[in-house]
Amino acid sequence: MTTSAIASDQEWQAGASLGSPLGSLESISTIAKFAQGDLIYLTGDPADYWYRILSGACRKCAYGLDGRRQIVDFPRPGDLFGYDAEDVHAFSVEAIVSNTTIARYPRRDAERVANSEPGVSKRIRELAFESVYRLERRMLILGRGSALEKVSSFLLEMAHSFRPISGQAVALPMSRYDIADYLAMAFETVSRVLTRLRDKGAIQFYGCRCVRIRDRRLLEAPSRVERNDRPALVSVIGIDRASTDRPSP
Numbered sequence: 001m002t003t004s005a006i007a008s009d010q011e012w013q014a015g016a017s018l019g020s021p022l023g024s025l026e027s028i029s030t031i032a033k034f035a036q037g038d039l040i041y042l043t044g045d046p047a048d049y050w051y052r053i054l055s056g057a058c059r060k061c062a063y064g065l066d067g068r069r070q071i072v073d074f075p076r077p078g079d080l081f082g083y084d085a086e087d088v089h090a091f092s093v094e095a096i097v098s099n100t101t102i103a104r105y106p107r108r109d110a111e112r113v114a115n116s117e118p119g120v121s122k123r124i125r126e127l128a129f130e131s132v133y134r135l136e137r138r139m140l141i142l143g144r145g146s147a148l149e150k151v152s153s154f155l156l157e158m159a160h161s162f163r164p165i166s167g168q169a170v171a172l173p174m175s176r177y178d179i180a181d182y183l184a185m186a187f188e189t190v191s192r193v194l195t196r197l198r199d200k201g202a203i204q205f206y207g208c209r210c211v212r213i214r215d216r217r218l219l220e221a222p223s224r225v226e227r228n229d230r231p232a233l234v235s236v237i238g239i240d241r242a243s244t245d246r247p248s249p
Contacts, residue, residue: 006039012104022052023120025113029103034095040102041082043092049104051082051093056100057173060091061181071182073134074174076161080127083107097173134161142184150183151193152219155203159213171210 012030031054034040040051043062053075060073060081072091075081082104084090095102114121141153158172176194180187194211197203202218203211218224 006041006045022123023117025105025110025120026103028109028113029105031101031103034100034102036095036098036100038095038100040093040095041089043089045089047082047084047087047089048107049082050080050107050110052080052103052105053077054101054103056095056097058093058100058102059096059174059178060093062091069181070184071178072138073131074178074182075131078127079131080124081131083128096175096178138182146222147185147189147193148196148222150185151179151190152197152202152222154179154183155197155211155213156216156219159216 012032014030034056040058041049055077057077058075058081059071060075061069061071063069073081074096075093081093082089114124137157141150141157144150144153174182176190177187180190183190194203197218198205198211200218202213202215204214206212213219
């Protein structure tokens with residue numbers, strides 16, 4: 001289990017001046033900054049707050065009794081999280097980018113605001129539906145038959161989520177270890193598949209933090225990787241190739 005410190009109440013500052021589609025919900029918000037690896041909350045902590053990412057990124061994960069980690073989502077700027085059905089959190093959430101900025105909202109007060117303001121309630125539902133959609137997409141990825149299919153689907157999911165403009169690189173905050181724990185695969189397998197996709201012309205590493213999708217068709221139909229040698233540039237997404245620090249169990 002990770003031992004990074006959770007932000008204390010003293011580190012949370014009033015965030016009433018925040019501009020947000022959540023409207024008057026911001027009047028009850030407080031904000032705090034987190035370093036890479038810091039905990040937002042732990043599994044089993046009281047679910048007394050909702051949270052929204054203002055900048056940076058997080059990973060939502062669970063740890064088994066043997067210390068193994070399983071990542072279930074990568075909340076991104078604008079995402080709302082922490083609204084568990086139970087009174088305690090089912091997962092831990094950790095920052096994966098330095099200076100990740102989080103707003104939090106007292107759960108009971110937030111529910112009252114949502115009940116009294118239809119616009120706020122509608123936006124909260126939309127954010128919740130987006131989170132459910134990502135979890136459903138992950139279930140489909142995990143159902144793929146081979147490591148090649150899983151990694152290819154992950155790259156396509158990231159391209160869809162970040163929607164890069166042609167010619168622009170999007171740096172993804174997760175390391176290859178994070179990707180491996182998201183896909184329930186070994187780190188070495190993820191690295192081997194990425195190298196294979198590069199060698200077959202499906203992707204091209206771009207600097208130390210980016211990978212360029214050169215032929216989307218090869219990712220959509222991985223069986224073609226073995227026989228297609230003529231790539232065509234369609235989009236750019238980012239991936240952290242440099243980070244190889246395995247998180248402590």
